[in-house]
Amino acid sequence: xxxxxxxxxxLGLNDEKDLSIKGLEAVRSAESVFVELYTxxxxxxxxxxxxxxxxRKVAVLSRHNLEEEEGDILLEKASKGRVVLMVPxxxxxxxxxxxxxxxxxxxxxxxRVIHGASILSAVIGLTGLQNYKFGRSVTIxxxxxxxxxxxxYRVIQENRASGLHTLCFLDVRADEGRYMCVNExxxxxxxxxxxxxxGVVTPDTxxxxxxxxxxxxxxxxxxxxxxxxxxxxGPPPQTLIFPGRLHFMEAEALIVFAGAPENIRRLVG
Amino acid sequence: xxxxxxxxxxLGLNDEKDLSIKGLEAVRSAESVFVELYTxxxxxxxxxxxxxxxxRKVAVLSRHNLEEEEGDILLEKASKGRVVLMVPxxxxxxxxxxxxxxxxxxxxxxxRVIHGASILSAVIGLTGLQNYKFGRSVTIxxxxxxxxxxxxYRVIQENRASGLHTLCFLDVRADEGRYMCVNExxxxxxxxxxxxxxGVVTPDTxxxxxxxxxxxxxxxxxxxxxxxxxxxxGPPPQTLIFPGRLHFMEAEALIVFAGAPENIRRLVG
Numbered sequence: 372x373x374x375x376x377x378x379x380x381x382l383g384l385n386d387e388k389d390l391s392i393k394g395l396e397a398v399r400s401a402e403s404v405f406v407e408l409y410t411x412x413x414x415x416x417x418x419x420x421x422x423x424x425x426x427r428k429v430a431v432l433s434r435h436n437l438e439e440e441e442g443d444i445l446l447e448k449a450s451k452g453r454v455v456l457m458v459p460x461x462x463x464x465x466x467x468x469x470x471x472x473x474x475x476x477x478x479x480x481x482x483r484v485i486h487g488a489s490i491l492s493a494v495i496g497l498t499g500l501q502n503y504k505f506g507r508s509v510t511i512x513x514x515x516x517x518x519x520x521x522x523x524y525r526v527i528q529e530n531r532a533s534g535l536h537t538l539c540f541l542d543v544r545a546d547e548g549r550y551m552c553v554n555e556x557x558x559x560x561x562x563x564x565x566x567x568x569x570g571v572v573t574p575d576t577x578x579x580x581x582x583x584x585x586x587x588x589x590x591x592x593x594x595x596x597x598x599x600x601x602x603x604x605g606p607p608p609q610t611l612i613f614p615g616r617l618h619f620m621e622a623e624a625l626i627v628f629a630g631a632p633e634n635i636r637r638l639v640g
Numbered sequence: 641x642x643x644x645x646x647x648x649x650x651l652g653l654n655d656e657k658d659l660s661i662k663g664l665e666a667v668r669s670a671e672s673v674f675v676e677l678y679t680x681x682x683x684x685x686x687x688x689x690x691x692x693x694x695x696r697k698v699a700v701l702s703r704h705n706l707e708e709e710e711g712d713i714l715l716e717k718a719s720k721g722r723v724v725l726m727v728p729x730x731x732x733x734x735x736x737x738x739x740x741x742x743x744x745x746x747x748x749x750x751x752r753v754i755h756g757a758s759i760l761s762a763v764i765g766l767t768g769l770q771n772y773k774f775g776r777s778v779t780i781x782x783x784x785x786x787x788x789x790x791x792x793y794r795v796i797q798e799n800r801a802s803g804l805h806t807l808c809f810l811d812v813r814a815d816e817g818r819y820m821c822v823n824e825x826x827x828x829x830x831x832x833x834x835x836x837x838x839g840v841v842t843p844d845t846x847x848x849x850x851x852x853x854x855x856x857x858x859x860x861x862x863x864x865x866x867x868x869x870x871x872x873x874g875p876p877p878q879t880l881i882f883p884g885r886l887h888f889m890e891a892e893a894l895i896v897f898a899g900a901p902e903n904i905r906r907l908v909g
Contacts, residue, residue, distance in 0.1 A: 384755055388662040391652060391757070392693070395661065424661070461757060463765030469893055472768070476896050486653055486762045486854050488660070488730060488755035491771065495760075496732030497753065499741070502760065503777050507804055510772065529802075535776055585755050624738055627745050 381487020499624025650756020
């Protein structure tokens with residue numbers, strides 16, 4: 372009867388209060404409310420507090436529910452009324468949900484998207500680096516075997532050759548409770564450096580770590596890798612940036628906001 | 641006495657209800673509340689409704705206040721108590737605010753950032769294109785003289801040569817009430833194409849226009865430029881994307897979410 376509606380609501384970065392007023396209203400007026408919490412870690416989030424704030428029961432969907440069972444629970448409910456699926460950050464930055472949305476549209480469901488704050492713009496903004504100077508971004512994956520992935524290393528190399536910054540997302544394996552930290556990402560990149568030897572990630576490479584963007588006290592540190600590799604960022608989630616050529620204002624921002632050494636001004640050009 | 645605090649709050653994309661619960665609480669507990677509305681257009685925004693929702697008077701700061709007067713009103717207030725500055729989207733994607741934050745930190749003020757939804761992640765998410773396949777983004781500027789800017793054209797060209805997508809922000813001149821639309825951006829790019837002739841933006845180039853991301857009914861249309869140049873997207877704000885090489889899932893997303901012609905599947909590779 373075409374009454375089905377699936378509303379994707381972005382939860383934002385850190386805790387339940389990052390939800391927008393619009394998102395809250397959508398949750399309150401929905402017939403069923405679901406959330407997935409496996410695509411990103413929200414460091415200050417509590418399901419109980421979310422339920423209390425919304426005045427609604429919220430069912431948690433696992434990767435198994437959304438990928439292996441292809442969201443059948445959700446799509447079945449959404450074919451009969453208005454269903455909300457809350458997701459960390461901004462919807463569809465995770466490809467999982469693109470697939471679900473394709474399936475929903477093909478079933479004739481109405482789709483609405485209520486956006487939330489994303490790690491993508493948040494870490495760019497926090498560091499003061501300029502949005503249009505970022506090249507493509509990349510994920511540093513956990514390395515559990517002898518195989519070392521070459522592509523993140525090459526992306527940093529290519530961006531730098533064009534004077535561009537690289538935003539590195541760090542791997543998340545929520546089902547194993549593993550969230551990669553900056554120190555571990557650097558160690559993996561060092562191993563790749565030893566394999567390929569192009570001088571992309573060396574002790575005197577400047578990098579910027581960001582931990583817990585969106586929390587009350589995010590930690591930012593810009594340093595040469597030699598020092599940064601042992602810096603204590605505290606708990607995840609964390610992100611790593613390799614700056615390319617710096618604008619004058621970007622160097623000032625890294626010094627003032629992220630405690631970078633003053634001599635990074637030599638990278639301005 | 642170090643009690644000064646400046647809180648940057650992102651308003652999100654479309655209207656006052658895109659504000660987060662956390663942002664709302666920060667506004668309610670602030671001594672003074674300011675907003676700037678000139679860096680982006682929020683199509684459904686009303687200052688009166690914002691003030692009513694927050695239960696607070698909100699003073700509007702102009703570009704003149706924040707740039708020529710260097711935010712002096714704001715920084716003066718913030719040196720004595722907690723001040724909130726609300727900005728469209730996510731803070732610091734506009735470089736104006738980076739400068740203000742630098743000045744505030746140097747004055748010894750405490751800074752806090754409450755993030756909002758950004759056009760950056762929103763348009764990527766809405767189209768279903770994959771975040772890590774975007775190269776650097778670029779702004780298409782208004783062209784009021786004989787001088788045609790070459791750099792946006794070259795950015796699209798370089799990204800495409802690497803198989804990457806290009807996100808084009810369209811120029812905003814809020815003080816003149818001018819917000820560039822997709823049709824006008826294409827016309828400007830055609831003129832640049834005629835000047836440089838590298839075949840970057842031709843009638844059979846695929847592009848994706850997005851209008852009013854974050855509103856209840858955003859408009860998405862993927863088409864060859866020949867058709868897209870006359871497509872009616874309605875009012876601004878608008879954004880334009882030039883896709884590079886498409887993943888199978890990206891082509892499906894453009895067909896299903898943005899009404900792309902079925903033959904874009906030939907671009908998968």
